[in-house]
Amino acid sequence: MRADPPRDTSDQHVDESPPTHPGNSSGWAGGGKNGCAVSKELPPPTERIPVLRWLKQNLFSSWPNAILTLAATALIVAVVYGLGRWALTEARWEVIPANLKLLLVGTYPAGQLWRVWAILYFLGLLTGFAAGRRRGLVRRISLVACAASIALAVLPFPLVTRGWLLGCAGAIAAGYGLGQLAKLARERRWIRRVETTLWILSFPVSLIVLNGVGGFLPVIAGRNQWGFMLNLLGAVVGIGLSLPLGVLLALGRRSKLPAIRIVCTAYIELIRGVPLISLLFMASIMLQLLLPDSFRPDLVIRAMLTITLFSAAYMAENVRGGLQAIPKGQYEAAYAVGLNGALTMILIILPQALRAVIPAIVGQFIALFKDTTLFGFIAILELLNISRSVLGNLEWRGRIFELYVFIGVVFWLLCYSMSYVSRRIEKSLGVGER
Amino acid sequence: MSVTKDEGIIICREVHKWYGDFHALQGISLTMQKGEVVVICGPSGSGKSTFIRTINRLEVHQRGQIIVDGVELTHDLRNIETVRREVGMVFQQFNLFPHLTVRQNITLAPVWVLKMKRAEADAVAMQLLERVGIPEQADKFPGQLSGGQQQRVVIARALAMKPKIMLFDEPTSALDPEMIKEVLDVMKELALSGMTMIVVTHEMGFAREVADRIIFFDFGQLIEENTPEEFFHNPQSERTKLFLSQILH
Numbered sequence: 239m240r241a242d243p244p245r246d247t248s249d250q251h252v253d254e255s256p257p258t259h260p261g262n263s264s265g266w267a268g269g270g271k272n273g274c275a276v277s278k279e280l281p282p283p284t285e286r287i288p289v290l291r292w293l294k295q296n297l298f299s300s301w302p303n304a305i306l307t308l309a310a311t312a313l314i315v316a317v318v319y320g321l322g323r324w325a326l327t328e329a330r331w332e333v334i335p336a337n338l339k340l341l342l343v344g345t346y347p348a349g350q351l352w353r354v355w356a357i358l359y360f361l362g363l364l365t366g367f368a369a370g371r372r373r374g375l376v377r378r379i380s381l382v383a384c385a386a387s388i389a390l391a392v393l394p395f396p397l398v399t400r401g402w403l404l405g406c407a408g409a410i411a412a413g414y415g416l417g418q419l420a421k422l423a424r425e426r427r428w429i430r431r432v433e434t435t436l437w438i439l440s441f442p443v444s445l446i447v448l449n450g451v452g453g454f455l456p457v458i459a460g461r462n463q464w465g466f467m468l469n470l471l472g473a474v475v476g477i478g479l480s481l482p483l484g485v486l487l488a489l490g491r492r493s494k495l496p497a498i499r500i501v502c503t504a505y506i507e508l509i510r511g512v513p514l515i516s517l518l519f520m521a522s523i524m525l526q527l528l529l530p531d532s533f534r535p536d537l538v539i540r541a542m543l544t545i546t547l548f549s550a551a552y553m554a555e556n557v558r559g560g561l562q563a564i565p566k567g568q569y570e571a572a573y574a575v576g577l578n579g580a581l582t583m584i585l586i587i588l589p590q591a592l593r594a595v596i597p598a599i600v601g602q603f604i605a606l607f608k609d610t611t612l613f614g615f616i617a618i619l620e621l622l623n624i625s626r627s628v629l630g631n632l633e634w635r636g637r638i639f640e641l642y643v644f645i646g647v648v649f650w651l652l653c654y655s656m657s658y659v660s661r662r663i664e665k666s667l668g669v670g671e672r
Numbered sequence: 673m674s675v676t677k678d679e680g681i682i683i684c685r686e687v688h689k690w691y692g693d694f695h696a697l698q699g700i701s702l703t704m705q706k707g708e709v710v711v712i713c714g715p716s717g718s719g720k721s722t723f724i725r726t727i728n729r730l731e732v733h734q735r736g737q738i739i740v741d742g743v744e745l746t747h748d749l750r751n752i753e754t755v756r757r758e759v760g761m762v763f764q765q766f767n768l769f770p771h772l773t774v775r776q777n778i779t780l781a782p783v784w785v786l787k788m789k790r791a792e793a794d795a796v797a798m799q800l801l802e803r804v805g806i807p808e809q810a811d812k813f814p815g816q817l818s819g820g821q822q823q824r825v826v827i828a829r830a831l832a833m834k835p836k837i838m839l840f841d842e843p844t845s846a847l848d849p850e851m852i853k854e855v856l857d858v859m860k861e862l863a864l865s866g867m868t869m870i871v872v873t874h875e876m877g878f879a880r881e882v883a884d885r886i887i888f889f890d891f892g893q894l895i896e897e898n899t900p901e902e903f904f905h906n907p908q909s910e911r912t913k914l915f916l917s918q919i920l921h
Contacts, residue, residue: 570763571761571763571769572769573728574761576756589771
């Protein structure tokens with residue numbers, strides 16, 4: 239609509255003149271024009287229900303309802319009480335801090351742990367930098383990360399660990415400061431380029447630093463025993479590669495060329511029809527039989543590739559769902575302004591299609607992250623599997639519940655963060671939705 | 673193919689198109705000169721939309737020849753892209769890109785196809801938004817605009833490619849009555865500025881006012897072609913007379 243011209247006062251006089259319909263006091267006499275006499279409009283009814291009446295209406299409306307309410311309350315109390323008593327009196331939570339290093343990084347040598355911290359610092363610095371330059375979600379994320387590392391530093395870890403943790407918070411804060419400084423710079427374009435490059439490089443560099451390179455950093459043996467780090471690496475590799483691969487497969491499945499379409503469809507349907515665990519077994523055992531020694535990638539790499547290829551098939555179907563939701567008119571409009579097929583896809587169709595299926599894609603990410611625990615079945619000591627070696631220690635025998643609660647909490651925190659971030663992204667992208 | 677541009681900016685010779693067994697275009701021939709405004713009318717399903725969509729190859733014709741500004745439309749992708757760069761199109765259903773702001777909708781093609789500098793493209797976009805009368809909407813998303821405003825953005829988006837020809841496919845059919853005028857005003861201004869235009873519309877007032885020629889379609893055939901004066905006052909064919917009697921009250 240065009241902005242309404244400033245209203246003159248004559249309309250108010252109309253409002254104050256005797257109402258045409260007796261009893262009409264809502265100020266509607268302005269007659270259909272918008273923005274008239276807001277103050278006189280009837281406010282929406284606000285009903286406040288007293289607590290007791292609410293209880294009666296909702297929980298004790300009839301005898302069966304009252305019995306169900308009481309029974310459910312008793313059950314909840316019993317469960318909460320039982321869990322609470324166990325958690326506070328019987329559980330020996332020392333098992334977690336005492337084995338924390340083992341659970342999180344496995345057999346990674348203590349003398350080389352600075353590499354892991356270095357990577358975390360680098361990522362913290364980058365995140366902080368992004369938060370310094372922008373508002374919104376990234377700022378919230380870095381704030382939470384900063385607060386979390388300070389909160390962890392308060393817990394009774396060894397002094398060195400607490401120092402490292404505080405350093406994490408420091409790295410984020412330093413990045414934030416740099417980001418704020420960068421906002422003052424006149425030439426911002428190259429700052430953005432450097433930032434993007436660093437983000438892209440951060441992943442391969444992290445892998446190299448963790449693994450070591452001949453000559454500079456000693457290569458670390460026993461890559462299949464790195465505890466929770468393997469779950470994280472598996473998830474990052476899987477997420478990073480399965481989305482682009484899934485997009486390509488989805489486009490392939492919709493291709494007009496029969497050869498491409500058939501290959502992609504066959505791949506998707508084949509992979510989706512097989513359980514992940516059997517694919518992992520194949521990757522761990524069968525490849526060994528089929529490929530010559532010199533040609534055989536490391537077990538961990540095979541596992542990561544398997545989970546990526548597996549996830550890509552599901553991703554492809556999610557993306558295809560999004561592609562089908564885009565009306566034909568969008569293609570036509572893009573062609574009509576002169577965009578070619580590739581540009582139309584990249585600039586017009588995919589952004590809309592992917593946005594439409596963010597919930598499904600993030601769901602797939604979360605599933606992938608949790609599926610990394612299946613690595614345990616092919617002799618990879620990831621978090622779940624390595625926790626069993628803690629149980630082998632006489633001192634901690636039978637502490638299985640504590641460990642599983644801890645593992646559950648760790649996974650839940652990360653999965654929930656992903657889901658939270660995705661909801662925020664959906665919201666911030668939803669601005670121009672038709 | 674020896675085609676000189678002097679013969680016409682758009683040359684269609686015996687254009688045929690089938691959808692399955694349905695013969696949608698049955699040998700349409702039309703030649704247009706630079707700066708001409710042609711209005712196409714006819715009952716729905718008569719092939720008029722199909723016809724103008726063949727001119728930028730959103731529909732593929734199966735027989736006959738279409739030559740736009742000296743470039744013949746064939747399966748050659750380069751030819752198709754050349755023609756699409758020179759022909760702007762306005763759709764009945766707007767088809768703005770909903771994930772981009774108004775400004776981004778307009779600058780997208782100039783930046784990516786014509787390799788225009790972003791600052792320059794922004795300036796062009798603002799000029800065009802001034803021209804269609806909604807510069808204040810530049811940073812809104814299409815979903816936040818009224819139908820009439822959206823359609824004016826579509827016109828601006830097409831004009832940003834500096835087209836030689838503009839195609840309008842029922843540009844006002846999806847609009848509320850009070851918004852039709854604001855779109856027609858923009859189109860009139862465009863016609864007066866010398867743009868070559870083909871307009872499929874039922875707005876006979878517009879046709880009478882700005883068209884150089886009016887073409888009447890029925891059953892995939894070009895039934896009648898005439899000046900507005902003759903078309904309204906002295907229609908040649910019976911079908912045209914019937915059609916006019918139904919839409920002019």
